[in-house]
Amino acid sequence: MPRKLKLINESDLRIAQRLRRARLTARVTQDELAKTLGVTFQQVQKYEKGTNRISPSRLALAAQALGKRASFFFDPAVTNGSPTPDCLVEFATHKDSIALAEAFNKISDPEMRQAIVSIVSTTARAWQ
Numbered sequence: 001m002p003r004k005l006k007l008i009n010e011s012d013l014r015i016a017q018r019l020r021r022a023r024l025t026a027r028v029t030q031d032e033l034a035k036t037l038g039v040t041f042q043q044v045q046k047y048e049k050g051t052n053r054i055s056p057s058r059l060a061l062a063a064q065a066l067g068k069r070a071s072f073f074f075d076p077a078v079t080n081g082s083p084t085p086d087c088l089v090e091f092a093t094h095k096d097s098i099a100l101a102e103a104f105n106k107i108s109d110p111e112m113r114q115a116i117v118s119i120v121s122t123t124a125r126a127w128q
Contacts, residue, residue: 008050015059015073016050021092022066023048036065 023033023044030041030048037044037058046052054062063070091097107113 008053011074012053013050015054016048017092018073019054019059019062020048022062022068022072024092024095024098026066027098028066033062033065037061 023030030044034041034044039058043052047054047058059073060070063072104113104116107116
């Protein structure tokens with residue numbers, strides 16, 4: 001009998017993205033989270049990509065380990081009552097995003113901050 005294909009839906013992908021974002025924000029490695037969940041780091045990778053669904057009990061464990069309420073994974077993409085733009089959700093899933101954001105927030109000079117935004121924007125256009 002042929003295997004059934006797993007159909008991943010938008011909710012599964014949102015949970016996957018939020019799991020990765022929460023893990024990166026908490027500065028927890030995939031290996032550390034895997035040990036907490038009783039799975040391999042490869043399984044955590046699959047959870048974060050949305051390749052495999054994470055069970056409710058494991059999601060509750062992950063939430064606890066990452067300092068989040070379980071509802072964090074199920075609520076619509078909302079932060080402080082307003083929708084989170086897709087670019088911020090995507091940004092938060094990159095490994096170096098937190099370090100970049102922390103460094104940028106330490107710069108108090110508005111002109112310097114604007115210069116950095118300009119440099120990054122120009123670089124991004126050049127690499128497209």
